[in-house]
Amino acid sequence: MNSKVTHINVGNLAENCWFLANEDTKEAVVIDPGAEPDRICAAAEKHGWKITAILLTHGHYDHIGSVNEVAAHFGCKIVGAAKEMPVFTDPALNCSQFVGGPIIVHPDILVSEGDKVTVGDMEFDVMETPGHTVGSICFIGKDIIFSGDTLFQGSCGRTDLPTGDWDDIKKSLKRLAALPGDYQVYSGHGPA
Secondary structure: OOEEEEEEEEOOOOEEEEEEEEOOOOEEEEEOOOOOHHHHHHHHHHOOOEEEEEEOOOOOHHHHOOHHHHHHHHOOEEEEEHHHHHHHHOOOOOOHHHOOOOOOOOOOEEEOOOOEEEEOOEEEEEEEOOOOOOOOEEEEOOOEEEEEOOEEOOEEOOOOOOOOOHHHHHHHHHHHHOOOOOOEEEEOOOOO
């Protein structure tokens, strides 16, 4: 596959909204469309990409703020963790009620540890990585990881927000560190 990974920063927390596109077929996924749906859609259309799925690493407002609009625009499916449903659907848990209004997202496809997500010729393994939130997950491709707010360059996500747990994130980071191979990690904030 001739693939391309790129991103735009969106919202007041400079969240990384990632795109993974097959440059031959123009089929693409968007990971964590957190804000500014018009910019996200325009970025995809500028490249001629057809967004066929939205992958969600977790349910905080800065990662789900544009999900409903982007899904409606492209007519695509939303994929999220089954264990994250309380966060996706409760504005107090996803913190949206504190920053401008309630956001509720209902993924079309719920995934758990060990599931595979296939979009066109792109395939990801799902790894549950709780700690930042109760249902945080990473999407792991052949040599890439979309880590959301579980793992940053030189750091990890905070655990002081609703459903966060420091002991859980330490276990998740150990599991990620133990993965065989070498990966490019695309995180929810900051550099890859």
